[in-house]
Amino acid sequence: MDYQYDIFISYPRKPSYVGDWVCGNFFNTFNDSLDNLIGGEPRIFLDKSSITNGQEWQTRILDGLNYSKCMIAIISQRYLTSENCCRELAVFLNRLSYLKQKQLIDANHPGIFFPILVGDIYKMPTELNNIQFENFSNYVHTAHDYINTIQYVNFEKEIRAWSKIILNAILSSPDCDPDWNCQDLTQEPISHIIQQPLNKISIPRLS
Template sequence: MALVYEYDVFISYRRGGGDAPDWVRNHFHPRLQRLLDDHVDYDVKIFLEDSVPVGGKWLQVIRDVLQRARILIPICSPKYFLDERCLAEWHTMAKREEIVAKEGVAKVGPLIYPVIFSDSENFPGYAHERQMRSFRDWNKPYPQYQNTVEYLDFDRQMTRMVEELVAVIEQVPPWSSEWPVETPSPEPYRPSKLPRF
């Protein structure tokens, strides 16, 4: 295992169901990659689960990559916080923040940069404690979305985000082999607020 960071960003999102995976692949990840590359003087490496090769040991690859990523960008929806893999990714980086804070490393800020994909009302309390960047108004998964006028607003929002991300990435503490990988259990499903007939 390398003794340094390998990835600048780890994009965390719920893989099954919903529009978030397509939105991440079609719009968020490609635009993030290009904008970050335009804003820094080094080659930016972003991890997306699609990078795991066929036949690779998926869980072990994810654990290794997560430990060697500088920051986490979770794509948040209510079901994100019920997914075991997503929780492991979030809590792993939150634990790293705790460790770094205890060590008193100067100028170290958050290592989690949450993005709201949909419905933030149903996020757990620990998620509400963090400032998040909302993309609810631009969460269209379809490839042709790039050809709309509204996409220009999405691009402006992405540019603002990347300007903040560059500063976040620059303040990341030195890599440590001692950082743990957390595996918490999801909270139980909450009952629906809709009336039953």
């Protein structure tokens, strides 16, 4: 089976302003920028617009993960404490490992996984330490008049430049291979990725 999507966007729904920003300013700006580069509508899996009423959301998300060329992960501390987000992340980290083992990609390949930082991180998972992040933390705003600010203009400029990197990855993606597919998202191991909320971490007191 061939790819169904160019990109899967993985993001936390909480705090709500991050989810609103992803589905609003970020998606609209990125989609328009990629549309302009491609010359047509990009195939992006975003749960809010890609899953319709009556569909089994876990099945749709699994299909989106297995049959997308690349993942964009909106990383925050909340993302790293979410089981659902970490399972989505694990699927693409496993695919990345598979592709490297099969020598289907190397250090010069543009990549298949693109993390975006949208807030402070207490501790980054080891698996992400060697992957370059894009930091859009300063642009996470949902106010109606934000699009009329200079900061939003700068955000658009950064998105347009970054979209060229994503397009290169889309065009360089290896052939779709069912051997890397995840069969059951709920069984995806995540103990090496997921973190505890800070209020549940035991910190030794100074005596």
